[in-house]
Amino acid sequence: xxxYTPSTPIDNVQLGRGGGPPVPPAGGGxxxxxxxxxxxxxxxxxxxxxxxxxxxxxxxxxxxxxxAYVVRQGLPTFDDTSRSYVRDWGEVHLPWMLLAVNxxxxxxxxxxxxxxxxxxxxxxxxxxxxxxxxxxxxxxxxFPWLGITVLLGxxxxxxxxxxxxxxxxxxxxxxxxxxxxxxxxxxxxxxVHLAGGIIALLWAAITTLLRKPLEARxxxxxxxxxxxxxxxxxxxxxxxxxxxAR
Amino acid sequence: xxxxxxxxxxxxxxxIRKYIFSLDHKVIGIQYFFLALTAVFVGMFLSVLMRIHMIxxxxxxxxxxxxxxxxxxxxxxxxxxxxxxxxLTTAPQGGFGNYILPIQIGAPDxxxxxxxxxxxxxxxxxxxxxxxxxxxxxxxxLHGWTGYPPLSALQSAGPxxxxxxxxxxxxxxxxxxxxxxxxxxxxxxxxxxxxxxxTLMRLPLTVWSWFITAILGLLAFGVLLSAGILLLxxxxxxxxxxxxxxxxxxxxxxxxxxxxxLWQHLFWFFGHPEVYIAILPxxxxxxxxxxxxxxxxxxxxxxxxxxxxxxxxxxxxxxGHHMFMSGMSPYSAFAFSILTMCIGVxxxxxxxxxxGTMLKGRIRFxxxxxxxxxxxxxxxxxxxxxxxxxxxxxxxxxxxxxxxVGHFHLIMGVAAIFGIFAATYYWFPKMFGRMMNxxxxxxxxxxxxxxxxxxFMPMHYLGMAGQTRRYSEFTQVAYQAKLVPLQTFMTYxxxxxxxxxxxxxxxxxxSMFKGPKASDNPWEATTxxxxxxxxxxxxxxGGVTPVVYHGPYEYGxxxxxxxxxxxxxxxxxxxx
Numbered sequence: 001x002x003x004y005t006p007s008t009p010i011d012n013v014q015l016g017r018g019g020g021p022p023v024p025p026a027g028g029g030x031x032x033x034x035x036x037x038x039x040x041x042x043x044x045x046x047x048x049x050x051x052x053x054x055x056x057x058x059x060x061x062x063x064x065x066x067x068a069y070v071v072r073q074g075l076p077t078f079d080d081t082s083r084s085y086v087r088d089w090g091e092v093h094l095p096w097m098l099l100a101v102n103x104x105x106x107x108x109x110x111x112x113x114x115x116x117x118x119x120x121x122x123x124x125x126x127x128x129x130x131x132x133x134x135x136x137x138x139x140x141x142x143f144p145w146l147g148i149t150v151l152l153g154x155x156x157x158x159x160x161x162x163x164x165x166x167x168x169x170x171x172x173x174x175x176x177x178x179x180x181x182x183x184x185x186x187x188x189x190x191x192v193h194l195a196g197g198i199i200a201l202l203w204a205a206i207t208t209l210l211r212k213p214l215e216a217r218x219x220x221x222x223x224x225x226x227x228x229x230x231x232x233x234x235x236x237x238x239x240x241x242x243x244x245a246r
Numbered sequence: 247x248x249x250x251x252x253x254x255x256x257x258x259x260x261x262i263r264k265y266i267f268s269l270d271h272k273v274i275g276i277q278y279f280f281l282a283l284t285a286v287f288v289g290m291f292l293s294v295l296m297r298i299h300m301i302x303x304x305x306x307x308x309x310x311x312x313x314x315x316x317x318x319x320x321x322x323x324x325x326x327x328x329x330x331x332x333x334l335t336t337a338p339q340g341g342f343g344n345y346i347l348p349i350q351i352g353a354p355d356x357x358x359x360x361x362x363x364x365x366x367x368x369x370x371x372x373x374x375x376x377x378x379x380x381x382x383x384x385x386x387x388l389h390g391w392t393g394y395p396p397l398s399a400l401q402s403a404g405p406x407x408x409x410x411x412x413x414x415x416x417x418x419x420x421x422x423x424x425x426x427x428x429x430x431x432x433x434x435x436x437x438x439x440x441x442x443x444x445t446l447m448r449l450p451l452t453v454w455s456w457f458i459t460a461i462l463g464l465l466a467f468g469v470l471l472s473a474g475i476l477l478l479x480x481x482x483x484x485x486x487x488x489x490x491x492x493x494x495x496x497x498x499x500x501x502x503x504x505x506x507x508l509w510q511h512l513f514w515f516f517g518h519p520e521v522y523i524a525i526l527p528x529x530x531x532x533x534x535x536x537x538x539x540x541x542x543x544x545x546x547x548x549x550x551x552x553x554x555x556x557x558x559x560x561x562x563x564x565x566g567h568h569m570f571m572s573g574m575s576p577y578s579a580f581a582f583s584i585l586t587m588c589i590g591v592x593x594x595x596x597x598x599x600x601x602g603t604m605l606k607g608r609i610r611f612x613x614x615x616x617x618x619x620x621x622x623x624x625x626x627x628x629x630x631x632x633x634x635x636x637x638x639x640x641x642x643x644x645x646x647x648x649x650x651v652g653h654f655h656l657i658m659g660v661a662a663i664f665g666i667f668a669a670t671y672y673w674f675p676k677m678f679g680r681m682m683n684x685x686x687x688x689x690x691x692x693x694x695x696x697x698x699x700x701x702f703m704p705m706h707y708l709g710m711a712g713q714t715r716r717y718s719e720f721t722q723v724a725y726q727a728k729l730v731p732l733q734t735f736m737t738y739x740x741x742x743x744x745x746x747x748x749x750x751x752x753x754x755x756x757s758m759f760k761g762p763k764a765s766d767n768p769w770e771a772t773t774x775x776x777x778x779x780x781x782x783x784x785x786x787x788g789g790v791t792p793v794v795y796h797g798p799y800e801y802g803x804x805x806x807x808x809x810x811x812x813x814x815x816x817x818x819x820x821x822x
Contacts, residue, residue: 046357046438053430053464060468064512068476071511072487077503088503175484178503185479189472 352441528665649709
């Protein structure tokens with residue numbers, strides 16, 4: 001039941017940051033906060049900037065792998081039996097159903113990730129109000145978006161692992177032909193990057209357990225969610241490359 | 247990691263947190279510096295072994311014994327790799343960039359201190375891994391720092407191509423990850439942590455150079471990383487990205503249809519920007535020092551910034567000039583050639599501006615200034631041979647000769663090293679609170695400058711005479727034997743120059759403990775690192791956030807009380 005005690009002037013309320021020191025006014029200009037005071041707005045901006053750099057790097061990795069893919073696909077190789085140059089790119093029978101299911105899992109996880117991000121952003125925005133003595137926002141039922149995202153992400157990775165098993169059952173190994181080499185290479189590289197995202201989400205969960213300030217968790221969740229959407233986009237790109245540029 | 251506050255950490259107390267796993271960018275910078283110092287001595291030792299072997303092929307040498315042709319190739323590979331990655335990339339950017347950049351922009355630390363510590367320790371692991379290659383069965387790899395397949399991609403291709411080559415690739419991959427973390431940190435710090443008033447066009451040119459270097463690193467190291475992963479797969483999992491159908495010692499390998507050229511394209515797409523990663527910080531330091539010690543503003547500040555930006559931009563479009571001999575289409579070669587020569591324009595602008603800065607200046611010939619002038623000298627003499635090699639028709643006879651070795655050692659090797667020396671003599675008082683010895687600094691400079699030219703200038707003549715690089719022994723080859731006297735001269739010059747480096751090391755360590763105490767601003771310079779105490783406190787400015795009112799190089803401003811205006815001086819002096 002929400003109650004309101006008018007004797008506490010809202011203007012002078014210490015902004016609730018898990019018992020941290022009061023937040024000084026934003027520094028204006030480029031400088032941001034000063035030593036010792038966690039200025040979360042500046043930190044969020046800084047973390048997002050760092051993320052843009054990280055995404056630029058991951059893009060470079062996949063651009064170079066794509067160019068290797070295109071170049072390797074067009075290379076002729078000398079065939080002893082026909083005494084002529086032939087393409088040795090080869091064929092891979094992709095487990096379409098499984099990959100489609102994985103894609104769906106990842107896309108759904110992107111939606112739950114976004115829900116988690118909005119949830120934590122809302123919590124961070126409301127926390128000053130909640131810190132007012134006597135104010136309650138009623139029964140807050142937090143849907144565990146973050147946990148669901150982690151599960152879906154793990155589901156995707158397990159699905160990819162199963163896809164590898166299907167490929168092996170079909171007789172396709174990393175050294176079967178250049179096409180299969182790239183299938184394994186691209187899926188593995190994407191999987192490693194997604195696993196990084198899962199570790200970041202687990203870190204966000206640990207910050208909750210460690211009773212770190214909500215804002216600290218918000219930064220991790222916010223940055224990871226952009227990364228997560230990027231990973232979903234990257235997977236669509238890789239899937240399209242493997243499907244249409246065979 | 248992303249949640250780490252830039253400066254929420256307070257000054258650590260214990261030894262381990264303070265000096266080993268420190269989050270302080272100043273400690274990390276010094277750690278990088280000493281890592282590079284260790285690496286440079288390893289690399290230098292390898293080079294002197296090579297030089298001795300060239301003129302006395304039968305001599306038995308310390309630690310390695312008799313040098314066989316494959317030993318020579320191992321020395322060459324490890325010399326190149328250690329010098330390029332763990333010295334030329336580590337010291338200017340990781341070392342001085344880490345220490346000075348946050349202070350020069352008025353920040354209390356880097357944007358992500360934990361990431362900063364991780365990138366240093368990852369670099370350290372990379373260094374340990376590459377040193378381990380010496381001690382495994384078969385020894386260090388033979389494929390040169392460029393690692394061209396199929397030699398680098400086949401375990402059976404040579405004695406060092408087994409575990410040694412795997413360690414080499416792993417080390418480079420680890421180094422890539424470390425550099426990417428560092429680059430991310432540098433870019434975010436420069437964009438987001440500048441003090442109030444520190445606009446982009448008030449950044450010292452050193453900060454610009456570290457910033458542009460970081461952008462190059464961010465875009466280049468990812469490519470090398472993926473190229474390295476493909477190479478590891480070819481070596482260990484039997485894929486054929488790079489390896490065609492190949493026969494080693496009469497035995498058909500399992501590979502088929504790959505292209506060594508694919509590696510060359512990926513490698514040089516990284517490799518050429520890497521050259522600028524090594525030299526750009528030197529350009530920044532030279533600009534800073536020439537202006538400070540000429541007591542004049544830098545000539546053409548904006549032109550300097552745009553020149554560095556365009557060097558970085560063109561640096562990504564010229565990788566093909568390393569591959570003119572690879573059967574490249576003449577049309578592509580033409581395009582790469584033109585773009586390469588375009589880089590001559592911003593380079594000439596920079597040289598012109600450095601000379602313009604010194605013109606009519608009241609020059610103070612302290613050791614940092616000598617090294618900055620030496621940098622310009624080496625940049626010009628090393629740079630002039632660039633347009634020769636940029637033309638396919640001249641590159642065909644000169645490729646894989648000593649001409650190339652002379653060219654890249656002058657411009658990328660020693661010029662960058664001179665940048666590091668200039669930076670060391672210049673910032674040593676700030677970093678360690680004491681002055682280095684001037685007399686011995688000058689002695690060190692003149693021997694090193696003369697020695698450098700004595701070693702690397704003759705290489706151009708050797709190359710024009712047709713002497714090929716990478717040959718371990720040529721004393722018995724008729725047409726090359728006549729060149730041995732010149733090689734002998736270079737070996738003696740190398741031994742003398744290397745001996746002179748001990749003057750530097752002794753001066754460094756002696757001054758660290760016994761040198762005269764340095765004031766806060768011993769060079770009467772203007773940038774922010776000279777406004778704080780020597781050495782700076784944990785948060786760089788003792789709780790004060792500096793506010794910037796001036797550009798970085800306001801020397802000799804008419805009407806000012808002193809001949810220099812600090813960046814933080816209140817804006818009472820009218821400046822234009």
